[in-house]
Amino acid sequence: MSNSRPGIKVSGLISSGKVSAKEGVQESRAFDVPTSLPDSGEIEQIAGQRPHLQVASSASPMRWEVVIDELHDVDVDLVYDSPFQTEEDSIGRYDPESIDELAHTMANAGQQEPVVVRWVNGRFELIAGHRRIRAARSMGWTKIRARIVKLDDTAAEKGLMVHNEGRKENTDYKKAKLYARAKAKGYARTQDELAHMFATKQGSVSKRLAMLTLPEPILKMLDAKPDLIGMGTAKTIHELVEELPGEIDLVVKAVERIKEQNAPENSVRAWVAQMVQSRNKVHEKKRTDSKPKVITDPRNRQLYTAKLEGRVITLRVSAMELDPVEELALMVEYFQNKANAIATATSKPTEVE
Structure with a gap:
């Protein structure tokens, strides 16, 4: 039976002086927060992934305009909705009940994911986190953890689109309208490019766009x-x-x-x-199921009755002076002549002008 126990992180304790390393044991840096920042990468990373980011100190005033990709606790009052968030994208997302549920979760479990913002004109503009900021306000929070990125308007709008498309509660129809808007904006020209932009299958893009027709x-x-x-x-x-x-x-x-x-x-x-x-x-x-048709002579005496049932025509000889056998022979002769006329008409060569 093994007596080994899972390792614990001690490098931070050693660095702070609370624990002393044994002689010959080197201090590990494997779990430390990286000191260098990665590139911002693709829009998909900005809206959907959580790269290792530097958590900057708020001890001194920050020049937010120079921040490229960092985590900070920022003032809730300085966070505003994205101007690229359309009213259509917002329908049904901010009802009080759903925001209360999210606030309850954040109050009990904390903020599990930072909002994503950029610094524009003296305030933070949301790229992702429109529901989280509302939940934070409803609880009276003054600070919220935010990932601050440096993006121009085009990249910010694309990032917002990608984030909205990936929401689990989003519908195929709303995604279709989002694809159409991205195409109209020139962010993607073909269905393949749309599939790449939104990290989905081209077949799904095609089926959703078809909903608009x-x-x-x-x-x-x-x-x-x-x-x-x-x-x-x-x-x-x-x-x-x-x-x-x-x-x-x-x-x-x-x-x-x-x-x-x-x-x-x-x-x-x-x-x-x-x-x-x-x-x-x-x-x-x-x-x-029509009523029988009555055939009369000029003096309005009933001679025959005819009825149609599906493709069956029934003819009844009503007048006693008429011989049914003779009447049947006349009917056969009539229909035979009609059949011959049809055959002659269809076999006649077409004249060329």
Whole structure:
């Protein structure tokens, strides 16, 4: 049985003089905070990763404009929302209940992740952390841990976009609109470039962008409720519109069922197929279940009655003076002549002008 115990960090204690190193034992620096700063790197790192950063001392006044990439406790009152955070990006994110839940978590577990800011015009502009700063304010915090980066407007907006796209509560529809905005801004020209910028698959980019071409009534529903359907259901809707171009209203109703009746997303195709089949049966029944047609002579005496059932025509000889056998022969002769005329018309060579 091994008597070895897990190692403990003692270099800090040795450096502070609280513990003395034994003779011949060298002081380890493996766990110390690095003294040199890494490059800021790609936008994905700025918004999504946590590199090893220098935690600068706040003992002396800071020149925030020269800070490149450091962690600091900054005044909450100096932190402002990003001007690149659109109203659409903010919908539903800052409701009091969700902010209270986040504040409760931060009060009990502390601030697990710093906000990301840049110094602009005498204040800190948020790149990531719009909900955390609101939670901090709701608790009356005066300081918040922030990662201060040096970015121009373009890099700041791209960093914000990448951060917003990566939020776990974000929807496929909102991501689609974010991709379209990034493309319109010139930050990415192709779907491959969008996939690289947002660190996702090109196939996912394509499916999400396709959501923006759904029928207008469905887009309006998504604007009001962005999590109504995902890109998989949107793909099914596109297929149905292509297969049944005359049934767009029915497809829209299928989506309305999701909104109003909480129907499952994957029920769209089956529900549309069921409605089309049911409606066709009713239409066929109305078309074929017609009342018998009465054929009379000039004196309004009933001679025949005819009825259509599906593709079956039934002719009843009503007048007693008429011989059914002779009437049948006349019918056969009529239809034979019609068949011959059709054959002649279809076999006649086309004249060339």
